[in-house]
Amino acid sequence: MRKSCAPMLALMLAVPGAGRAETLGVDQVVALSQAGLGDEAVIAKIRASGSRFDLSADQMMALKKRGVSGPVIAAMLSSAPAAAAPGATATSMDSPDPAVAHPTGVYMLQAAPAPHMVRMNATVSNQSKTGGIIGYALTGGIASASVKASIQNETSRVHAATGQPDFYFFFDEANADGRLTSTWTQGDGATIQSPSEFTLVRLTKKDGRREARVGSFNIGGAKAGVMDKDRLGYDYQLVRPGVYKVTVVKPLPPGEYGFIYALRAGAGATGAAGARVFDFTVDGA
Structure with missing residues (x-):
């Protein structure tokens, strides 16, 4: 027995x-x-x-x-939990309720097998590339060459079952009591306070990697950042201090996508190589 x-x-x-x-x-x-x-x-x-x-x-x-x-x-x-103030909410990594404290970062809300949030870790661009350089050279710089940020793997670890997934962005203000550590305290991330500082783009699959165009140059000059025609529309609303709900404007077709930190003007290829992308995959029906 x-x-x-x-x-x-x-x-x-x-x-x-x-x-x-x-x-x-x-x-x-x-x-x-x-x-x-x-x-x-x-x-x-x-x-x-x-x-x-x-x-x-x-x-x-x-x-x-x-x-x-x-x-x-x-x-x-830091494993010993700090005493929570009376009435303070519990903390969670996957609660679907944005009123519950989450570690700072970007989350996708998923419905199955039960409503829950999935934290999206940023993928750092491991290299920058130039495209269209032959046309640029043959035309004496009249044709534009593009600068691309490249991230590893052909697909993301985070998958959306629908073309209009909901996202939640948790910033430092949401955890002002200091119970949870910050995702945004490193480098340029220290000043990030709103989803408006990100750009949503579609990523192009290549052999073993994905790419996003983040700059261009020709005889007339250079541009840094995602081109206007490559940007995908999204909207956001404040849920509570430091927490925003983000929704895409139009359904996304199956493919690879990512929220990219706004690149600094003049960053060029160097900025592309250090870009951080919160990537996700939209699955087909």
């Missing part, structure tokens, strides 16, 4: 919400990191478990040597 109960007990411990929450130890964090699950999954597990770690400098260095990344170690150090 005891033997037959063991598998059921193991299943209850493995399924979220079944039985008591699992408390993680240092060795378990190391094991999860070495399993290649990725920082986000390990950090989410640390936060969900409610485990607390009081690490010394030597322990931090030992964890690094054992393959635990800096972000995971930082999550362990």
